Amino acid sequence: MMKSTLKRVMPQIIILALVLAANVLVFPGFFNIEFQHGRLFGNLIDVLNRGAPTALLATGMTLVIATRGIDLSVGAVMAIAGAVAASAVVGGAHWTLAVLMALAAGAACGLWNGLLVAIFRIQPIVATLVLMVAGRGIAQLLTEGAILTFNDPGLIRLGAGTIAAVPTPIWIWIAVACAVGLVIRRSALGLLIEAVGINQTSSRLAGINARVLLIAVYLVSGLCAALAGVIVAADIKGADANNAGLWMELDAILAVVIGGNSLLGGRFSITASLLGALIIQGVNSLILLSGMPVEFNLVIKALIIIAILVIQSPRVRHSLYLLRASTGPVLRERPKPAPRTPQEEGQS
Amino acid sequence: MNILKSLLASAAILVPAVAMAEGETVGFSQIGSESGWRAAETTVTKQQAEERGITLKFADAQQKQENQIKAIRGFVAQGVDAILLAPVVATGWEEVLEEAKDADIPVILLDRNIDAPEDLYMTAVTSDQVHEGMVAGNWLVEAVGDAECPVVELQGTTGSSPAISRKKGFEEAIAAADNISITRSQTGDFTRAQGKVVMESFLKSEGGENICALYAHNDDMAVGAIQAIKEAGLKPGEDIKIVSIDSVPDIHLAMKAGEANATVELTPNMAGPAFDVLEAYWADGTMPPKWIQTESKLYTSDDDNAAIYESKKDLGY
Numbered sequence: 001m002m003k004s005t006l007k008r009v010m011p012q013i014i015i016l017a018l019v020l021a022a023n024v025l026v027f028p029g030f031f032n033i034e035f036q037h038g039r040l041f042g043n044l045i046d047v048l049n050r051g052a053p054t055a056l057l058a059t060g061m062t063l064v065i066a067t068r069g070i071d072l073s074v075g076a077v078m079a080i081a082g083a084v085a086a087s088a089v090v091g092g093a094h095w096t097l098a099v100l101m102a103l104a105a106g107a108a109c110g111l112w113n114g115l116l117v118a119i120f121r122i123q124p125i126v127a128t129l130v131l132m133v134a135g136r137g138i139a140q141l142l143t144e145g146a147i148l149t150f151n152d153p154g155l156i157r158l159g160a161g162t163i164a165a166v167p168t169p170i171w172i173w174i175a176v177a178c179a180v181g182l183v184i185r186r187s188a189l190g191l192l193i194e195a196v197g198i199n200q201t202s203s204r205l206a207g208i209n210a211r212v213l214l215i216a217v218y219l220v221s222g223l224c225a226a227l228a229g230v231i232v233a234a235d236i237k238g239a240d241a242n243n244a245g246l247w248m249e250l251d252a253i254l255a256v257v258i259g260g261n262s263l264l265g266g267r268f269s270i271t272a273s274l275l276g277a278l279i280i281q282g283v284n285s286l287i288l289l290s291g292m293p294v295e296f297n298l299v300i301k302a303l304i305i306i307a308i309l310v311i312q313s314p315r316v317r318h319s320l321y322l323l324r325a326s327t328g329p330v331l332r333e334r335p336k337p338a339p340r341t342p343q344e345e346g347q348s
Numbered sequence: 349m350n351i352l353k354s355l356l357a358s359a360a361i362l363v364p365a366v367a368m369a370e371g372e373t374v375g376f377s378q379i380g381s382e383s384g385w386r387a388a389e390t391t392v393t394k395q396q397a398e399e400r401g402i403t404l405k406f407a408d409a410q411q412k413q414e415n416q417i418k419a420i421r422g423f424v425a426q427g428v429d430a431i432l433l434a435p436v437v438a439t440g441w442e443e444v445l446e447e448a449k450d451a452d453i454p455v456i457l458l459d460r461n462i463d464a465p466e467d468l469y470m471t472a473v474t475s476d477q478v479h480e481g482m483v484a485g486n487w488l489v490e491a492v493g494d495a496e497c498p499v500v501e502l503q504g505t506t507g508s509s510p511a512i513s514r515k516k517g518f519e520e521a522i523a524a525a526d527n528i529s530i531t532r533s534q535t536g537d538f539t540r541a542q543g544k545v546v547m548e549s550f551l552k553s554e555g556g557e558n559i560c561a562l563y564a565h566n567d568d569m570a571v572g573a574i575q576a577i578k579e580a581g582l583k584p585g586e587d588i589k590i591v592s593i594d595s596v597p598d599i600h601l602a603m604k605a606g607e608a609n610a611t612v613e614l615t616p617n618m619a620g621p622a623f624d625v626l627e628a629y630w631a632d633g634t635m636p637p638k639w640i641q642t643e644s645k646l647y648t649s650d651d652d653n654a655a656i657y658e659s660k661k662d663l664g665y
Contacts, residue, residue, distance in 0.1 A: 027552075027553055036580070037581035039579070042552070043549075046548055046549070046552070050545055140381055144387070144664065145381035145384065145386075145387040146384040146387055146665050147540065147568065147598070160579060232541060235544065235575075236541050236571075236572055236575065240540055242382065243537070243540075285549070288534060288545075288546060288549035288553075289553050294503055294506045294535040295506060295507075297506065
């Protein structure tokens with residue numbers, strides 16, 4: 001079990017190691033971690049800390065994508081959740097209540113997406129596009145277009161504080177990922193989600209309640225997004241409805257894709273998606289540390305990500321496989337297109 | 349004069365017939381709610397109109413040029429006395445401005461300019477963003493004196509005109525000072541969150557003790573950076589001097605707390621000068637120059653930042 005997981009995520013681990021090595025090249029002190037003013041202080045901590053929103057979104061997004069869906073609304077849900085939490089504490093609510101309200105808002109958004117997809121059978125990309133566009137408007141309504149600043153120490157601690165010298169967001173994303181992973185993998189849920197993603201009709205005929213499962217994955221995605229939104233707002237002590245979570249849905253999808261998960265649903269690995277999120281953050285860190293002129297930022301990022309995706313493409317992998325196998329007798333067959341059946345997906 | 353106007357304005361509410369005769373009507377096509385500053389601009393425009401007894405017709409374009417063109421056509425059809433336009437993009441205005449011109453309705457551009465023949469609009473009220481950067485740079489040159497001062501810069505969104513101009517102005521201002529140099533410059537996308545992230549990276553790659561000052565292209569990024577500096581255990585405002593642009597309420601709070609040093613105001617009151625121009629034009633047909641530059645006022649920790657915060661906090665920033 002453990003060994004197969006390790007084999008599955010090995011490409012992501014290698015890529016992450018390469019990205020981190022590149023960071024050391026441009027900034028030799030990259031791995032230095034110091035203990036300063038009651039908190040761990042270092043670039044590696046920053047990568048883990050700044051990767052928190054993407055990692056949280058990627059956790060929910062992996063499940064959604066495993067059902068052959070997609071959730072474009074997570075960035076907007078982040079903005080809504082941040083706005084809800086901020087207006088609650090500004091209105092005098094206790095911060096725990098504010099967080100609960102933000103989570104409830106995220107759950108409501110997820111439920112809405114789930115209903116559109118599972119009950120009304122609208123294509124996920126269209127169904128979640130509605131909230132992606134409208135959600136930011138809702139958040140702007142809540143904050144009246146301004147940055148809603150707050151000073152509640154409890155709420156701020158979730159984004160900018162530390163627990164045992166480690167920034168709180170790191171604890172949160174690791175805890176959420178472990179909780180979701182355990183529930184999914186220690187029960188049949190993961191298998192059922194994969195079944196729905198591979199063939200919804202036949203899974204339904206086999207007795208799986210596909211509707212409830214679909215609604216549930218969008219609900220989880222909404223909750224993860226809400227948590228990410230609270231962290232981002234707490235980090236800057238304010239809800240910035242115009243910018244919070246802007247384009248984050250694309251980073252989350254990218255993390256899932258870098259994690260080697262197929263957008264066509266089926267087998268999935270949350271661990272790999274999380275590594276994908278860290279790879280993206282590692283690349284961001286590389287760009288910041290390199291000190292290159294800002295005009296190069298997006299070009300560098302694009303080149304690195306293209307390289308990562310090409311290395312992971314079925315054709316290149318198959319060629320690598322052939323290269324390795326060519327030491328022994330091997331059938332020279334044409335590389336197969338991307339694997340589709342569940343058995344093959346399991347090995348990829 | 350103002351009393352007379354407010355009397356007229358209150359009379360206008362009571363006796364609509366008088367309002368038709370006295371109060372002028374101005375249409376205002378606003379871009380939409382893209383930032384706190386723009387929300388403040390809308391609020392101030394409404395206040396200014398009310399103070400002067402001008403009836404303001406407000407149209408929010410939600411960041412779309414076609415909505416602005418529709419709004420202007422609507423204003424022309426309603427026969428307003430003048431149109432204020434905060435253009436969302438620089439091109440594609442000729443046709444609709446031609447229509448306004450044919451109807452003899454003066455158009456005044458607010459806070460952004462357009463690529464169109466000058467005779468299509470009366471004037472443009474904008475700030476000079478290069479000048480804003482210069483004011484910030486001059487402050488720093490004066491504040492550090494002869495001391496060696498490596499500066500880190502948080503740029504606005506890459507390629508945006510305020511980012512380019514504010515960078516240029518600042519660089520021109522510090523060019524003569526050999527002791528001041530920009531050691532790191534990265535974009536913070538004009539947002540608080542990115543400002544904080546990039547500052548964290550600066551603090552590690554340069555070392556906090558090797559940074560003398562931070563120049564941020566807007567206050568929001570500076571507010572984010574201040575938090576990053578505090579989390580790194582340094583004192584913003586003392587260990588690292590902070591100068592930024594915009595003068596939003598939160599930076600005045602930071603200046604009051606001694607965590608920021610200076611900000612250059614981008615005034616949200618673009619409508620005031622525009623209404624002045626219109627009133628002069630209506631009175632005796634005076635034509636204004638084609639560009640009215642708003643003041644780029646410098647605020648430092650010597651100002652009464654608590655009072656400035658109070659006066660700004662309800663403007664919708």
